[in-house]
Amino acid sequence: MGKLTREAVVERALEIGDAEGLQAVTIRRLAQELGVTPMALYWHFKNKEQLVIGMADHLVEGFEITHDGSRAWQEQLRxxxxxxxxxxxxHPCAEDVLKEVDKMDVPAFLRVWDTALGLALRARFGPQESCLITRYILQGAIALAGGSTEHFPDRPDEEREERVRLKRVRFQSLPPDAYPTIVRMAEPLSEGGDAELYDAFGVDLLLSGIESMAARLGD
Incomplete structure (x- = not known):
């Protein structure tokens, strides 16, 4: 292969993480996959901790949203x-990657956080409130992105249908006297729902409370 780049290492690490989980990503495994010695990787990442930071930065790299004073802060935050x-x-492994790192070590994430803080301050929240708001919404976004695989199936239709059927049977087999509502809701609970609706509802759930609080500041 040609010259080994930091980007190539990170992208292969993310591919392994997506397919097998973050625990499968090691310097030795990457070296084997990329056809180099572990020492060649140490030029870019001295240990797995630094590698995971690089993975986290790559996940958010290229994400740009400009703070535009002519647009409503609510619109920009959404x-x-x-x-x-x-x-x-x-990347299915994104949530695990971001849980592993100190966000202070991830420049791309810091840029997103900085923008979110600016929007919260523009909504006239105080410094402490703005810090809390941005922590909640950024952690919420990470959790929503890692949503249930039932919402974002990457398996053949037949396999997904069988998984949904088995899940529905498990719900329906619960004691109805102890869990009457779960049993009654077995079908929608097992199907998971539409991905677009899942996202829109999740974002609305995260931000409607913030918008309501901001409206009270203007009363």
Whole structure:
């Protein structure tokens, strides 16, 4: 292969993480996959901790949203959260990667956080409230991006249908006297729902409370 780049290492690490989980990503495994010695990787990442930071930065790299004073802060904050969810969902391992790192070590994530803080301050929240708001919405976006695989199936229709059927049977087999509502809701609970609705509802759930609080500041 040609010259080994930092980007090539990170992209292969994300491919392994997506397919097998973050625990499968090791320097030795990457070296084997890329056809180099482990020492060649140490030029880019001295250990797995630094590698995971690089993976986290790559996940959010290229995500740009400009703070535009001519647009409503509500619109921009919703756009930021929605786009962040879509960017992170491209990699199933994204949630685990971001849980492993100190966000202070991830420049791309810091840029998103900085924009979100600016929007919260523009909504006239105080410094403490703005910090809390941005922590909640960014962690919420990460969780939504890692949503149930039932919502975002990557398996053949037949396999998905069987998984849904088995899940529905498990719900229906619960004691109805102890869990009457779960049993009655077995079908919608097992199907998971439409991915677009899942995202829109999740973003609305995250931000409607913030917008309501901001409206009270103007009373």
């Amino acid at each position: 756009e930021l959260v929605g786009r962040l969810i879509r960017v992170l969902r491209r």
